[in-house]
Amino acid sequence: MVEPESTPAVAETAPVMEEPNLPRRSVAFIGSECHPFVKTGGLGDVMYALPRELARLNCDVRVILPRYACIPQEYQNKMIYRGEFYMDLGNTGRSYYVGIMEYIWDGVVYDFIDNEEFFSWGNPYTNLVDDIPKYCFFSKAALAALNYMNWIPDVVHCHDWQAALVPVYLRTLFKDSPVGRARSVITIHNLRFQGVYNIPTIKYWSGLPDEAFGMGALKQDWVEANMLKGGLAYADRITTVSGTYAWEIQTSDYGERLEDHLRYHSHKLRGIVNGIDYGMWNPETDPALAENYGLGNxxxxxxxxxxxxxxxxxxxxxxxxxxxxxxxxxxxxxxxxxxxxxxxxxxxxxxxxxxxxxxxxxxxxxxxxxxxxxxxxxxxxxxxxxxxxxxxxxxxxxxxxxxxxxxxxxxxxxxxxxxxxxxxxxxxxxxxxxxxxxxxxxxxxxxxxxxxxxxxxxxxxxxxxxxxxxxxxxxxxxxxxxxxxxVSWEKSARQYKDLYLELTQW
CATH class of the missing domain: 3.40.50.2000 (Glycogen Phosphorylase B;)
Known part of the structure; x- marks a missing residue:
């Protein structure tokens, strides 16, 4: 395997102030969107703000994203080539190119998985027929890239169905590789979207073993595979974005047909409320306002x-x-x-x-x-x-x-x-x-x-x-x-840090 390029990545803005006395953990965030590169909803805000706050709490953080063609050129131009390799995918019988482009910003390293065949569309999400192969590739390539860069995190933290196969890959095809020692967390941002398709298609693209397609994991309704359901089964911890929602999704009213599965895994389910980024949302400094103001005025x-x-x-x-x-x-x-x-x-x-x-x-x-x-x-x-x-x-x-x-x-x-x-x-x-x-x-x-x-x-x-x-x-x-x-991210980030420490006691 080729060693990654040693070219230093471009760093943006001043370094953040860390809290060096806190125990240090390394965390790889894996998800399908992140502000300001690509954002369609709240997931993009979380993938932007939480890693930056964790960096301040003495975590070593990398964010792994697809390199979509729709990422603005101003960011594409600042990405640094880290390396490339070829990876087999499922039962396709061919190898796929995986490029790694890197961008460092505010104490966080962003690694973009590059493959024009999957990510050249104008939008991050197109339709399930195209998105299933795309995110099977992305989940496997993200873990393969960590091995390639020889950056082995303590925790892999993945988000929503698009990255839900990461915990499954981690405990099956990657269990004997260096990244296999990492613990996994999956966060549910919106349970309504689950990545459900027929079993032969997902088996073809993922290459996961038959054991992953049991009723306790990916299989749903006997003929379909549910990518989020599999991720929930294989992850070491499940989080969602509020305590009440963590309870609600275990009921038939809110469980989106996964309530029984979530009740079964309730021992590893936590609710941690999101915060907002005071750098983006601050009435005292907000340039969009007619007049700035704070608590005092x-x-x-x-x-x-x-x-x-x-x-x-x-x-x-x-x-x-x-x-x-x-x-x-x-x-x-x-x-x-x-x-x-x-x-x-x-x-x-x-x-x-x-x-x-x-x-x-x-x-x-x-x-x-x-x-x-x-x-x-x-x-x-x-x-x-x-x-x-x-x-x-x-x-x-x-x-x-x-x-x-x-x-x-x-x-x-x-x-x-x-x-x-x-x-x-x-x-x-x-x-x-x-x-x-x-x-x-x-x-x-x-x-x-x-x-x-x-x-x-x-x-x-x-x-x-x-x-x-x-x-x-x-x-x-x-x-x-x-x-x-x-309502800042600091309190929420400390809860996530405590969760990582709980998972990685040594």
Whole structure:
């Protein structure tokens, strides 16, 4: 095997401050997306922020990603060639090229697996027919690359179904190789997506032994193979992105047909809430805002951001209006059917609603229609604009997150950090991070409802409006309490570090 190139990789930004007294562990993150290279959802944020925070906690971290053609050229140009090799794949009878391109940024090493045959598509995800071979290749190539670079981690931490075969490969085809000594963790970000296809196809592309296709592992419904199910069976630990979601996915309502499997493996299942990156989300330094503010002066400057948002979106400019933001994919999972049902009742002359996002055509059209019917009161931004999202967090008074299910949710954390009170359904990470406001003792940091019902959502909105208009002093107290709440990655990263230490005691 060829030794990797010794060319030093390009380092970006100043080195992070580490905590050298903490026990050191090496961790390889393996996943299908990572901000800023490629991102379609919350997984990209986690793959970006968690490794950087772990580096500060004295972990040696590498992130392994596919080198998609859609990665912006500014990052492609800074990648350094680390080496290449050829690898057999499944029962294809041929060898596949595996290139390794490296990029170092903020204390984290990013290794990109290069293969134009699999990763030359314009988008990271295309369709299951193409994605199954792509991620069989990626999972095996990621482990082979670690062996090739002779960088053997203590823990391999993989994410969602696209990397779910990594723990299976680790305990089968790679068990006698150097990387075989690593322990494995798999994180479920959204259980709805599992990588299910017929057994012959996945067996053909993966080359995994027959034992991996038993009912306790990959096999599902006797004729199908479920890649996520196999990863959950073979991993040493399973994590998901909130404690409540870890419990919910063991029930038939949320288990997506894996609830029995997850209950069987519940002894190794943990819930750790995500955080937000204060470098990206900080109202004191955010360049997108009309006026920056912090905990000490939020009450003086938030109104300026409200007026700027109203002007930007063509709403009536009036600081006395109660502005509700909604930043979301426009899908049923996000509770948009509930929102759609109550918009006329919410718009009472004192309230404005701002929607930002794209998704199902029925909701895009419905919100555009509301904008046409309620000019100056309702704004439908059917797009995703990162800067505008920041301005909505800063300019709105409240943020709606009425999800049918929500593994963690980041929008409610962003909102709290910007002094915008969340109105959420009590599910998953929303329940773990938002404590309902108690009008009798003033405790709590948002407004909640339990059953998935439009009337209960309307009631929660009305409770928020009642406090805003009738007791502004207590409303402002909750704003400041939310801004003071630590929703950064540090606490979450320490929990992951403890999990790695638990797995690798020596």
């Amino acid at each position: 939020v009450l003086d400057h938030k109104m300026a951001n409200k007026l700027a948002l109203q002007k930007e979106l063509g709403l009536e400019q009036d600081t006395g209006k109660f502005v509700i933001g909604l930043i979301s994919r426009l899908t049923n999972q996000k509770g948009l059917d509930l929102v759609n049902a109550i918009v006329p009742q919410v718009l009472d002359g004192n309230t404005q609603v701002v929607v930002l996002g794209t998704g199902d055509k029925q909701y895009e059209d419905a919100f555009r229609a509301y904008e046409g019917s309620y000019k100056g009161t309702f704004s439908a931004c059917i797009q995703y604009d990162e800067g505008r999202a920041h301005r909505i967090y800063a300019g709105a008074d409240a943020l709606l997150v009425p999800s049918r299910f929500e593994p963690c949710g980041l929008t409610q954390l962003n909102a709290m950090h910007y002094g915008t009170l969340p109105i959420v359904r009590e599910t998953g990470g929303l329940k773990d991070t938002v404590e309902p406001y108690n009008e009798f003792n003033g405790e709590g940091n948002g407004f909640t409802f339990d059953r998935y019902d439009a009337g209960l959502l309307l009631d929660a909105i009305n409770r928020a409006k009642s406090l805003y208009f009738n007791n502004r002093y207590h409303w402002d107290e909750v704003v400041q309490r939310d801004m003071a709440k630590d």
